[in-house]
Amino acid sequence: MDYEFLIKDLNRNKSQKIIGTDKGLAKIGDAIVNLAYSVAKSNILTKNNQNNKPIRTGKKVGRTILEAALKKAELKNFAKNRANAHDFADTVEALVAYVWLANKISIKEIIELLTENLAGNLYDRQEEISSATIAFTELLSSIKKFLPEK
Amino acid sequence: MDYEFLIKDLNRNKSQKIIGTDKGLAKIGDAIVNLAYSVAKSNILTKNNQNNKPIRTGKKVGRTILEAALKKAELKNFAKNRANAHDFADTVEALVAYVWLANKISIKEIIELLTENLAGNLYDRQEEISSATIAFTELLSSIKKFLPEK
Numbered sequence: 519m520d521y522e523f524l525i526k527d528l529n530r531n532k533s534q535k536i537i538g539t540d541k542g543l544a545k546i547g548d549a550i551v552n553l554a555y556s557v558a559k560s561n562i563l564t565k566n567n568q569n570n571k572p573i574r575t576g577k578k579v580g581r582t583i584l585e586a587a588l589k590k591a592e593l594k595n596f597a598k599n600r601a602n603a604h605d606f607a608d609t610v611e612a613l614v615a616y617v618w619l620a621n622k623i624s625i626k627e628i629i630e631l632l633t634e635n636l637a638g639n640l641y642d643r644q645e646e647i648s649s650a651t652i653a654f655t656e657l658l659s660s661i662k663k664f665l666p667e668k
Numbered sequence: 669m670d671y672e673f674l675i676k677d678l679n680r681n682k683s684q685k686i687i688g689t690d691k692g693l694a695k696i697g698d699a700i701v702n703l704a705y706s707v708a709k710s711n712i713l714t715k716n717n718q719n720n721k722p723i724r725t726g727k728k729v730g731r732t733i734l735e736a737a738l739k740k741a742e743l744k745n746f747a748k749n750r751a752n753a754h755d756f757a758d759t760v761e762a763l764v765a766y767v768w769l770a771n772k773i774s775i776k777e778i779i780e781l782l783t784e785n786l787a788g789n790l791y792d793r794q795e796e797i798s799s800a801t802i803a804f805t806e807l808l809s810s811i812k813k814f815l816p817e818k
Contacts, residue, residue: 521779524710524722545726546706553699560674560692572674574765576695615724625775629671 521619528616532666537616538596538609547611550618554625555579555650558632562640579654581607583647587654591662610658613665622664631657671769678766682816687766688746688759697761700768704775705729705800708782712790729804731757733797737804741812760808763815772814781807 522529528537537543556576563573585606588594594601597609617623635653638645672679678687687693706726713723735756738744744751747759767773785803788795 521707521711524707524714524724527722540724542710542724542726546703546710546724548726549699549703549706553696553703556696556699557671557674560696561671564674572677574674574690574692574696576692576698 520621522621525616525619529620534596534666534668535598537666538593538612539598539605540612540616541608543612543615543619544608545611546619547613547615550614550625550628551579551584551611552577554628554632557629558636558653559640561629561633562636566640579650580647583650583654584610586651587658590651590655591658593658593662593665596665610654613658613661617661617664620664623661628657631660670771672771675766675769679770684746684816684818685748687816688743688762689748689755690762690766691758693762693765693769694758695761696769697763697765700764700775700778701729701734701761702727704778704782707779708786708803709790711779711783712786729800730797733800733804734760736801737808740801740805741808743808743812743815746815760804763808763811767811767814770814773811778807781810 525543528540559577560572560574563575564571567573581603585603588597588606588610593609593613594606596613597606601609614628618625618628632653635656636649638649640646640649675693678690709727710722710724713725714721717723731753735753738747738756738760743759743763744756746763747756751759764778768775768778782803785806786799788799790796790799
């Protein structure tokens with residue numbers, strides 16, 4: 519099954535703001551982001567676990583992380599004017615959902631990208647925030663080519 | 669990338685209760701269930717939309733739906749003893765995460781199964797609940813063969 523029909527209106531008249539401020543896309547992207555980050559974090563915790571036992575965890579990604587990643591990836595033009603942290607986070611989620619629905623990236627590829635860029639002691643909150651910000655910046659930088667230029 | 673290493677402890681000593689009550693699995697499964705249901709619901713709303721415009725939506729699946737589906741699929745042995753609605757929902761999510769991490773089903777296949785079995789007017793809350801219950805019962809019935817027999 520192919521879900522491109524779910525974004526055909528967005529593809530007809532491609533615009534950064536229309537894609538980046540779409541509420542439905544943001545909701546779908548929220549679930550993608552949380553799933554991918556949960557598995558990526560589980561991957562790293564398991565790899566770093568001395569006794570080699572799997573550690574499975576779920577984690578909602580905070581707004582601050584997504585907002586910082588959007589800015590570092592130079593994609594804040596996709597957000598609405600006078601956006602707050604919540605709006606910026608929604609924009610990240612909308613962009614991720616857009617490229618996934620457009621079949622440009624798979625969930626496993628998103629997980630891989632995050633896993634490759636996550637490092638450090640994820641049990642330390644500050645370390646986790648800074649590592650997750652880098653990982654999401656990398657993810658956004660690598661999907662940038664699938665997004666409209668204006 | 670393959671995530672089977674994340675469940676190798678569960679596969680070493682397979683048991684219905686150990687898999688069905690794993691909190692980490694439930695967290696990962698929560699994101700899978702919400703993503704899959706959001707896309708499936710968007711698919712149906714778009715198909716039924718008179719003017720043919722895509723409708724994208726996100727939706728957390730309620731506990732009652734997941735609890736009812738677990739019981740209808742005759743999988744409640746996977747839940748803990750004296751489970752409440754919350755525990756039953758967690759068990760559904762754990763089972764979905766388990767088969768996904770075991771590479772037995774993909775996210776797109778989960779979406780397809782839910783989409784095929786969703787019907788009716790999903791804007792009506794009661795109709796949505798009864799349709800979603802059927803859809804999740806079908807999903808669980810079709811992954812049952814990948815789960816341990818005791």
